[in-house]
Amino acid sequence: MKSLAELEQIRKQTLERINLRREDKGSEVRVVVGMATCGIAAGARNVMMAFMTEASKRKLSHVTISQTGCIGTCRFEPMADVFIPGQDKVTYVNLDERKAARIVSEHIVNGNPVKEFTITNQDLAQEKGNAQ
């Protein structure tokens, strides 16, 4: 025998699992991981799994994790874009599992992009390195 409360609990739990199928994704946060040959070779699959595990752990049902092809800067792989509605896209580069976990907690949950992993800083650092 199910009670009203149990029904509501099933509703919430299942919705978290299948939220992905809703067409209105207005409040959705998207993490897009580059998963072309270059990305996969650099370890993108582990990075993506880390994003998924971290999102599962924190029950972030409004986050979808998807993949995309190569965007041309293969030397920065594994890369990922984070889209939060109403904010600029943030591109992270040279990721690993540990970094992915930090992005979830600092950027997606707390709203502070992890500047040190973003492409601009990395890029500049590398350019500087070349100049020296």
Next chain:
Amino acid sequence: MIIYRSHILVCGGTGCTSSGSNTLMERFEQQLKEHKLDREVSLVKTGCFGLCEAGPVVIVYPEGTFYSRVRPEDVDEIVSEHMLKGRIVRHLVYHHQEEAQEEGQSLNDIEFYKHQTRVALRNCGVIDPENIDEYIAFDGYKALATALTQQTPQEVVDIIKASGLRGRGGGGFPTGLKWQLCKDVPGEKKFVICNADEGDPGAFMDRSVLEGDPHAVLEAMAICGYAVGADEGYIYVRAEYPIAVNRLKIAIHKAREYGLLGSKILGTDFSFDVHIRLGAGAFVCGEEMALMTSIEGNRGEPKPKPPFPATQGLFNLPTNINNVETYANIPQILINGADWFRSMGTERSPGTKVFALGGKINNTGLVEVSMGTPLRQVIYDIGGGIPGGKQFKAVQTGGPSGGCIPESLIDVPIEYDSLTKIGSMMGSGGMIVMDEDNCMVDIARFFLDFTVDESCGKCTPCRVGTKRMLEILDRIVEGKGEEGDLERLEQLAESISDTALCGLGQTAPNPVLSTIKYFREEYEAHIKEKRCPAHHCRELLHLEITDKCRGCTACFRVCPVGAISGTAREKHVIDVDKCIKCNSCIEKCHFDAIIKV
């Protein structure tokens, strides 16, 4: 909680199953395992997406990519490209003909879905119909829970009344009023019946709802039971719908397990259980009185009304009977309110209606539109128009009880009253499109042939009258029509409508009457000139080889009866006496040299 990053939805409706979606499921399962993606990607079998023409259909979320006509060998590519590398397999993506360049990616971008409003079909193609949790996730059983704990039966009836919902089986009787009548009859024991004996040729709305969202119907029946004071329900479903029956059985089993059917539902004092009864394929059993007689274990024959089912229905006890689609609307109305429902459709026909689009139309399938949508929009915008650049001629709504609507009336809004006014009817939702190649006399003959076959034989007007009408039509299409035939048909039609016992007989002449009304000149051509304007009726045409013939002998070789003679490189000749008009030569000819005259 496990988060999957992607969901693959494979259509498990009857249309896609018959074009091989089960094989696709197996292949996906195997491929996902092989690529070690089964932890990341969830594979779900859903109900009908509606676009059966493009089946088997596969939808991938979160992108909402719509893959159409997927073959088993395409699965490997979808998994290795889309699932593994995130690259959408463009050449498998469905694209509307008009947007040939711009490939449709999300469901809502596709013309076919853009103009639709999905209420009864809202879960079809979204949830796994065999998983009760997914139904609950999308507010399933919430309406029942609210009704049982916070509303009196009268309040439930009042909401349905206020919504203006009318019977979706075709008659259009106000559902709230029906419930009220049944509720007001005193009695300890009452029944709730769901009519799922969908028999119109070319109609499959109810089947898709049962296949795609069976719990919606169960929930609505329980709500109805609570409202009218019944504790037992029957679903009368055609045995020809094995997938629907199977999913219903699973759904009933699950609902009982969850305590959403059975005794003391959700800890309240309300008990309700549902049984399935299989129909043996008689069309007349879709008529409510015959249906109940059949559930009782007798031969399915109608009874005179009154008494109506509300007072003396199943086993002579008060009974409420509604159609599948009507029930599918109920939980939504209770959750969102009567005003929400009234915000769709028209004043006298609120809400939406599901139609099964078939015949000469590009997007064969299932559509749900707001009432009041013009037929033109359904046929051209959603249905994608007529294939092969042919000319639209008429659309048949309401099946054997409905009528044909000519092009001049195609801007009529779809609602109960406007369709009845022009001699057709809403019906259960079959919509068959006809082009210039369809002979309207033959169409009328086809539907009447169906009714004659399906007449139960209990009352004379239907048993004998329709047979006589069919004989006249048979004569007409064979070129033996006589002056006065049309008048005879009209006279017979009128007496049958007035005197037949049940809806089957009363409405049987409609296809004939409406075609006489709008295509009288076509009947007259058959009768007076012995000519079929659509070049369809075999007895009234012969094949001829024109001067375009190059003497390639292709027709000569394909003719099964040796009716074509001639030598190579010279114009061939057809012997009209030998010719059986099988049209094989027309299909074979490369030069369009053979014509029907």
